[in-house]
Amino acid sequence: MERTFLMIKPDGVQRRLIGKILQRIEQSGFKIVAMKFLKVSQEMAEKHYEMHKGKPFYEGLIKYITSGPVLAMIVEGENAIERIRRLVGSTDPQKAEPGTIRGDFAQHIGRNIIHASDGKETAEKEINLWFKKEEIVEYGMQDDRWIYES
Secondary structure, eight states: OEEEEEEEOHHHHHTTOHHHHHHHHHHTTOEEEEEEEEEOOHHHHHHHTGGGTTSTTHHHHHHHHTSSEEEEEEEEETTHHHHHHHHHOOSSTTTSOTTSHHHHHOOBTTBOSEEEOOSHHHHHHHHHHHOOGGGSOOOOOTTHHHHSOO
16 A cells, blocks of 8 residues: 545635545545644745745745645555546646546646645655654555455
8 A cells, every 4th residue: 555645725725625625535445544734834834845946936835835724634545646646636727637626626726726745755755744653543444345356
């Protein structure tokens, strides 16, 4: 099983989309193993988006992600990183396919509802940035045998 990091951004929270997004994640067979609702500090935002420092959109991105609460989570499943990225859709909602989270709910690249790690290295880095080891819950699901062939 693979783990990945997801964050419902301030626009997703403010538009009351948390329940719909969580429903899609769970119905796709993923298991949520950690979750926290918080307001992102300036320091955390800068660490999370350090790869964009110096880019023209960086300051606006930091201002946006710290503007309201977010829901950060770790999800687990087979090939989770790639499958979650497909479920989330293109970073640019104008290019996101209908049926994806961004394709159905977002309109503008600057307000694209949700963040999902883009690779194994990024997922590991983001999981370790946002969660302590003791905040991640190990457990089995009763439907695992129906979702994953044993």
